[in-house]
Amino acid sequence: MEHLTLLIGVVIVTALVFDFTNGFHDTANAMATTISTGALKPKTAVAMSAVLNLVGAFLSVEVAKTISGGIIDEGSGIKPEVIFAGLVGAIVWNLLTWLAGLPSSSSHALFGGLIGATLVSVGWSGIHADAIVMKVLIPAIAAPLVAGIAAAAATRLTYRLGKNRRSEDTAKGYRAGQIASGALVSLAHGTNDAQKTMGVITLALITGGVVAPNSDPPMWVIVSAAVAIALGTYLGGWRIIRTMGKGLTDIKPPQGFAAQTSSATVILASSHLGFALSTTQVCSGSIMGAGVGKKGGVVHWSTASRMVAAWGLTLPAAGLVAGAAAFLAGQGDWGVVVVAVLGIAACAAIWAASRRNAVDHTNVNEVEGDADAAVDPVTIPAPAAAPSGTSATSRATA
Template sequence: MTTLLFVVIAVILVALVFDFTNGFHDSANAMAGPVATGALKPRTAVIIAAVLNLVGACLSTEVAKTISNGFFDEALITAPIILAGLVGAIVWNLLTWLLGLPSSSSHALFGGLIGAVIVGAGFSSVNVSVVMSKVLLPALIAPVVAGIAAALATRLAYRVTRKTPSSHSETGFKYGQAFTASLVSLAHGTSDGQKTMGVITLVLIAAGLQPAQTGPQWWVILAAGLAIGLGTYSGGWRIMRTMGKGIVEIETPQGSAAGAASTATILASSHLGFGLSTTHVSTGSILGSGIGRKGAEVRWSVARRMLYAWLLTLPGAGLVAGLAALLSGLGIGGVIALLVLLVVACVAIWAVSRKHVISRHNVTDSHEVMVLASAAAKSFANDPRFGDADKRAKSTTAKEQL
């Protein structure tokens, strides 16, 4: 096996790993609402999302073509540079997942690739106008548009059903929320599923294994669709809790309105080839639905944390990828060292996450439940009135609520 072929295979495998992280990082975009309201059970929700992500990934290739033929000068891009960009995106995705922050997997990928390309091939290799028009501009406009649409739709939904018996409207909106969430999953596949296809196509073109200005091959489409589907099935429960319970307490009419607004925005952007962040759109819709419901409590402190994560994603992933590009540029030894460091980083982040496990069993716990349970566990541990056996039993009971 030649050195070039080894690096290309490594890039393809790492790209599919990124696609997997994209799936579990972004599964909350569609299913946080219906899981939070009980419209869908957690495991049912991720199964539906996984299947529809796979289907959506096979429906269109416009975004993939934008990435493989528009962002960079393909003549100056090498496989080690693309590998470094993917490493930056994966590390950023895992860090934000650990913190439960719904940052953008798409922007992590774009930031990683841009940072690696600048370090490895020079700033002139980046097509700044395409990045501005296809990434940065939609990042500013799309969440606002989705938020306004969700706010108006939420207000309309409550007004139309104000004289309808609550039990009837609740049941109807649960079905509606499950339907619109499924549409978001399908739309997510048409958008984010294509980004990994574009990266793999880019590395094949850079290695001379595929003609320039061509789209993804059938096996690339299938592999990327399966990877994002499997990632979605794994859950991504940390971010799902933040989006479903952390920003605003979602009711079923809000969930239906937010899902419809997200779907329309994502599908329109995918059709135009925009490298849109489905996370930004879905979060904007959820915030808009909170604004649209009279008396809803929007937790702006959580929203601010998310905004900071959004602002840091492009430069943060770019910085990690730039450092990775310095290592991957040292030849085959540097590439192997980078792969080893990636594995170590993934294992370390996973190990830290096991200290506070969030699963389908506790994903719908509210912020208040988490705080009270944690405080209860500490109180019992420090209370001299209870014996060791009592403290262990009561502390365990409190922690199980997390």
């Protein structure tokens, strides 16, 4: 086996940067509903989520194996610079969707980046198309639908069971349930998403001859990926928390509990099967299902449609960026340097743009100037009947 080279070191650092962005991009998956309903204070919620993401990363390596040896062919001749290019594409797309407050899939950004970079450098021979269909595309369609249907059914059942109980008792119960289910989603997120970075780093080590093909991630890889995603989660990702907590539906504690429980069940089952699904899509599907499941509930479909459009664009957009980066990186050391400089410049520009309209834990539950208000239905209470003898004019004046 060879020792770590500078390029492999750069790939590892870049993979951990992606893992960090994945953490703050996806904090909303676990904690958006808990924060929006007031079950936990924002900073407390993200701190709890970060700790459980860290713990969850140690529970399994099945998804990591899907990344390192399932989607990309280890023996196709791909080099570490190809993986580097794929990661740059994923990071740039992650930050762009974060800036827009769109809960797109970090997982699909990573898959798109790796696939685009591999296609440019070695062609279709480097891709396991059957694995992409079975373990990425089918779960991408099925998982949010299953989670949404489950959340809608759970919401209806929750309201039915609680309709004859005192509101004070149910409020306390749902608050505790939201905290517990949010913790479970955080654990599931660490189990699924942190493994994706473990798989990428392991793939880089295999292509560089550092570890043998088909190897499990080394322990230092597991630890570093777990720490990176936990730190990113603690940062917050407040823009996407706002969208998922307030932009999709006006979610109440029973709905939040139902949505989070449904999400955790789907994510943990998929992690066990090695499906590298999008936790963002699962949690978004659950929240929309919870909105539909409540009698009289309203889902802001204009926000949902923008979000679904971002889901569809993620794979090809990240792939295009990564493909261009792979072309440059394939020109030699100077190409790798150019890709690194352009990537850093793009990230800095996105961060600077985000400062113009900052969202943090102090204003995450404020919804301002949302276009949905003009297009989505709003329930307006009917006016009370006027007393006999009251004129239309006096009613209008009131």
